[in-house]
Amino acid sequence: MKSRQIESGLGLSESSSCKPLEQPYLDLLRLILERGKERTDRTGTGTRGIFGHQMRFDLRRGFPLLTTKKLHIKSIILELLWFLRGQTHARPLQEAGVRIWNEWATAEQTARFGRKEGDLGPIYGHQWRNFGATMRADGSYESDGVDQLARVVRDIQQEPESRRILVTGWNPKEVDCVALPPCHTLFQFYVQDDELSCQLYQRSADVFLGVPFNIASYALLTQMVAHVTGKKPGDFIHTFGDAHLYKNHIKQAELQLSREPYPAPRMILNPEVTDLCSFRYEDFMLDDYHAHPHIAAEVSV
Numbered sequence: 001m002k003s004r005q006i007e008s009g010l011g012l013s014e015s016s017s018c019k020p021l022e023q024p025y026l027d028l029l030r031l032i033l034e035r036g037k038e039r040t041d042r043t044g045t046g047t048r049g050i051f052g053h054q055m056r057f058d059l060r061r062g063f064p065l066l067t068t069k070k071l072h073i074k075s076i077i078l079e080l081l082w083f084l085r086g087q088t089h090a091r092p093l094q095e096a097g098v099r100i101w102n103e104w105a106t107a108e109q110t111a112r113f114g115r116k117e118g119d120l121g122p123i124y125g126h127q128w129r130n131f132g133a134t135m136r137a138d139g140s141y142e143s144d145g146v147d148q149l150a151r152v153v154r155d156i157q158q159e160p161e162s163r164r165i166l167v168t169g170w171n172p173k174e175v176d177c178v179a180l181p182p183c184h185t186l187f188q189f190y191v192q193d194d195e196l197s198c199q200l201y202q203r204s205a206d207v208f209l210g211v212p213f214n215i216a217s218y219a220l221l222t223q224m225v226a227h228v229t230g231k232k233p234g235d236f237i238h239t240f241g242d243a244h245l246y247k248n249h250i251k252q253a254e255l256q257l258s259r260e261p262y263p264a265p266r267m268i269l270n271p272e273v274t275d276l277c278s279f280r281y282e283d284f285m286l287d288d289y290h291a292h293p294h295i296a297a298e299v300s301v
Contacts, residue, residue: 020067020262020264021057021061021062021261022068022261022264024055024056024057024238025055025066025212026068026257026261027055028053028211028243029245029253029256029257030257031050032048032050032207032243032245033048033254036050036244036245037049037050041244041246043246043301045246045248045300046247047245047246047247048245049244050243051242051243053243054239055237055238056236056237056238057235057236059223059234059235062266063219063220063264063267064216064236065216065265065286065291066212066215067262067264067289067290067291068257068259068260069212069259069291069294069295070291070292070293070294071213071291073216073289074097074098074281075098075099075213076213076217078281079093079098079217080217080220081280081281084125084128084129084277084279085125086130088119088121088123088124089118089119090105090118090120101120103299103301104120104301105118105120113178113179115139120180121177121178121179122171122174122178123178123180124182124184126145127148127170127174127182128149128169129145129147130143130147131145131148131168132145132146148167148168149276149277152165152167152189153225153228156189156196156225157230160191161191165188165190165191166188166189167186167187167188168185169185170185170186183203183205183206183210184200184202184203184214185201185203186201187199187218187221189222189225192234194231194232195232195233196226196229196233196234197222197233197235197237198222198225198235198237199238199239200214200218200237200239201240202214202238202239202240202241203241203242204242204244205240205241205243205244206300207244207245207249207253208246208249208252208256208297209249209299211238218236219267220284223269224276224279227269228276246297249297252295252296252297255295256295259292262291263290265287266286266287266288268285268286269283269284270282270283270284
């Protein structure tokens with residue numbers, strides 16, 4: 001990744017809390033372990049969870065990449081760039097060594113919807129960049145949908161006080177057309193005092209495996225949008241519907257909670273990039289990331 005870069009407004013605040021930046025996530029883990037209720041679920045694994053929760057991360061203090069277990073930042077960045085480009089086929093991720101979507105991209109999974117292996121259908125990238133597009137006879141889409149990301153950037157620049165700066169990934173007409181309908185379903189941007197904040201609503205949250213990636217991805221998206229619109233990052237607010245730990249992740253969560261967090265790293269962006277969809281992997285530099293070892297856990301499909 002490039003070294004000729006500058007920090008994009010993510011310095012440490014002297015008045016910020018002394019608590020670790022990732023503390024809201026650790027508090028959620030502990031809350032589910034101590035007070036969560038057991039439920040059956042679609043995958044057959046079983047969960048322990050709660051309904052309705054909110055976390056807030058102060059992006060002025062740093063980048064909220066977990067330190068109590070090491071996360072694969074390359075996967076987080078490349079998946080986000082894949083979304084931003086409107087891509088929905090798993091091949092670009094797989095060729096880059098990113099396995100996040102493999103379980104839903106198998107020939108067996110995609111055949112359920114009449115698609116070939118790797119074709120995930122109208123998932124995030126499609127909804128963000130071409131929402132409501134007309135489907136062709138072969139199952140592909142016209143380019144006549146709404147580019148929600150372009151509208152977000154325009155509105156932040158032209159109408160920063162608008163209460164309509166949001167993106168939805170939940171299209172009721174298409175949720176039954178994919179193996180995994182969007183879990184992070186809607187996000188809204190908010191400008192105040194030249195700072196950009198983002199709130200995400202997530203209908204379903206795999207708290208041990210998925211949520212750490214979601215936190216980092218949306219914090220990064222907020223930083224990127226702030227960067228190209230001339231704002232500074234403010235807060236990332238993460239709001240949940242069904243927040244759950246799969247039963248086969250309980251021991252891993254307990255291990256993670258036994259670890260002492262390190263200080264948060266910083267994410268540095270290439271100052272030469274001025275267009276949201278022109279970012280490349282080389283335009284990001286993670287600075288001062290120290291983390292405990294990775295904790296393996298099985299994905300429930």
